[in-house]
Amino acid sequence: MIYDAAIIGAGPAGSAASFFLSQRGYKVIVIERSRKASSICGEYVPDPSSLGIEGEVGSSYSEFFKPFVVNELRRISFKIFGRSFKVDYLGYSIKRSEMVEDRLERAQDLGADVRLGESFITLEREEVYKILTSKGEYFARYVIGADGFLSRISRFLNGEKVDLDDVSIAFPIEAELKVEDPSEMKLIFDEEVAPGAYAWIIPRGDSRANVGLGIRCSMITMNPLDYMRKFLSILGIEARDLRGRFVPVGGLVKRVAEDGIFLLGDAAGMVIPSNGGGIHNAIISAYLLSKSLESELPEEKYTSYVNRYIRGDLEAGLTYRRAADVLLRLGILKKMIGLLPRSMASEAITGRRGKYYPLLKIVSYLYPLSKGRGGSRSACRLA
Numbered sequence: 001m002i003y004d005a006a007i008i009g010a011g012p013a014g015s016a017a018s019f020f021l022s023q024r025g026y027k028v029i030v031i032e033r034s035r036k037a038s039s040i041c042g043e044y045v046p047d048p049s050s051l052g053i054e055g056e057v058g059s060s061y062s063e064f065f066k067p068f069v070v071n072e073l074r075r076i077s078f079k080i081f082g083r084s085f086k087v088d089y090l091g092y093s094i095k096r097s098e099m100v101e102d103r104l105e106r107a108q109d110l111g112a113d114v115r116l117g118e119s120f121i122t123l124e125r126e127e128v129y130k131i132l133t134s135k136g137e138y139f140a141r142y143v144i145g146a147d148g149f150l151s152r153i154s155r156f157l158n159g160e161k162v163d164l165d166d167v168s169i170a171f172p173i174e175a176e177l178k179v180e181d182p183s184e185m186k187l188i189f190d191e192e193v194a195p196g197a198y199a200w201i202i203p204r205g206d207s208r209a210n211v212g213l214g215i216r217c218s219m220i221t222m223n224p225l226d227y228m229r230k231f232l233s234i235l236g237i238e239a240r241d242l243r244g245r246f247v248p249v250g251g252l253v254k255r256v257a258e259d260g261i262f263l264l265g266d267a268a269g270m271v272i273p274s275n276g277g278g279i280h281n282a283i284i285s286a287y288l289l290s291k292s293l294e295s296e297l298p299e300e301k302y303t304s305y306v307n308r309y310i311r312g313d314l315e316a317g318l319t320y321r322r323a324a325d326v327l328l329r330l331g332i333l334k335k336m337i338g339l340l341p342r343s344m345a346s347e348a349i350t351g352r353r354g355k356y357y358p359l360l361k362i363v364s365y366l367y368p369l370s371k372g373r374g375g376s377r378s379a380c381r382l383a
Contacts, residue, residue: 003029003113005293006131006140008120008153010034012096012279013265014146015103016064016286022110024290029113029138030104031120031131036097040245042172043210044073044185044202045280047090050350053284057309060287061280065092068099070204071182078187078198078349081337087346091185093204096279120152129260142298143261144289146282149246151267157255165218165325165371166250168197168276171228172212175237179203187349191328195219197249197276199231211237214247214276218371249273251318256306257299262289270310272351274320281310313351320348322367323360329370 005021007014010032018030045065048058071093077086108114119134123143131138145153150162179201186201193199196216203209215227229239253269256262264270265282272278288309292302327333333340344356 001139002128003027003138003140005029005142005144006031006129006138007144007146008131009145009147009151009267010100010104010114010116011146011148011265011282012100013267013282013286014144015100015107016283017144017146017264017289018107018112018114019064019103020060020287020290021293022107022112024294026290026293027111027113028107029140030107030115031118031133031138032114032116033119033134035117036101040172040243041096041170041279042200042202042212042276043094043096043204043279044277045092045094045283046277047092050090051280051313053309057284057287061284064103064283064287065094065099065279068095068102069093070095073185073203074183075181075185076187076349077181077184078189078345080189080340080345081334082190083337083340085342085345085349086184087350089350093202093210094279120147123153123156125259141260142293145261145263145267146265146286148266149248151263153261154253154263154267157258157261157263158253163250165216166248166273167217168214168247168249169217169224169244170212170214170247170276171225171242171244172210173232173237173242174204174208174210175232175235176207177201177209177211177235177237178207179209182206191219191334193231194227195221196325196328201235211235216249247271247276247278249276249321252306252311252314257292257302259299262292262299262302264289268306270314272313272317273322274317274324274348274351281314284309312353316353316357317351319357319361319364320351322364324348326363326366326370 004026005028007030069092073091076089121132124130145151182203188199194213196219197214199213232239248269256268264285270281288305292298295301347354
């Protein structure tokens, strides 16, 4: 049997691809090494209005996750070296695992072949693609890489080079925690707490929250887990069953589609470098893919859609992240935090291009000169 598409990975991107493609009548197979969905992330998605995405793309994105919303968040409150800021920004705390499992089941109902607990090994190009796994081989016209950071599918298009400066580790847990305002997400930027990234408290109600932090692999000076244990201790939360995941924060990969291979979500580097958000782009890219396969030139169509709906935010996020790296590593940000315009901070956190973007773009040009300054670690491990 020849499938229309073989989807490697069944996280938010893979489950969304199977769902949207099956809805359009494509015969797909999903190959996922894990036996069940996991939720090693902040479980937060922005509203389409916050992203500036309207019409068919925005509504399809929203309809995909809306049944799994547990809490609406209307503001982001953040501290940068002790100074407080707030910005209105509509988003949602969601049940990620339930969303993934439900959408895979819906795809199965529509005819998708879902293979959990089966590892991808390699692929070969014949008249169609031959996909080799730990349990067999399959044939498909298209191969969809939705296999996350260090995507094995991405290697076929972009090679294996990864800059340690472009990698974060995220450690999230869900815990009982009394929150002051359930409609407000809290972020903490402090290099002693979360070097190179931030810590978060994302309310899932009045007395429960997703709590965690991200840390940049090139900026840590101790075991990554120790940062998470320290943060949880400050909040009075017991540190147990801690698991982390690597997150790409270096922006979009060079090629997102070529010769029948397409990359989605984290596999394509679609995490916003300045704030670590990635679920929304995983879903959106899957929907854009489903539209692209209708074209006579699907690779070109998908690339044009990514450029239109996703690339701009990723480039802005990378500019903000690199500008922050420069100011952090040169010791400027901490000394001048009292002079930082509130709108500049809000732009960087939300990824919106505002009046300060051109200035921060200039600062980001100094990024290559700042690399290597500050903490560093030759190996960045999850345990």
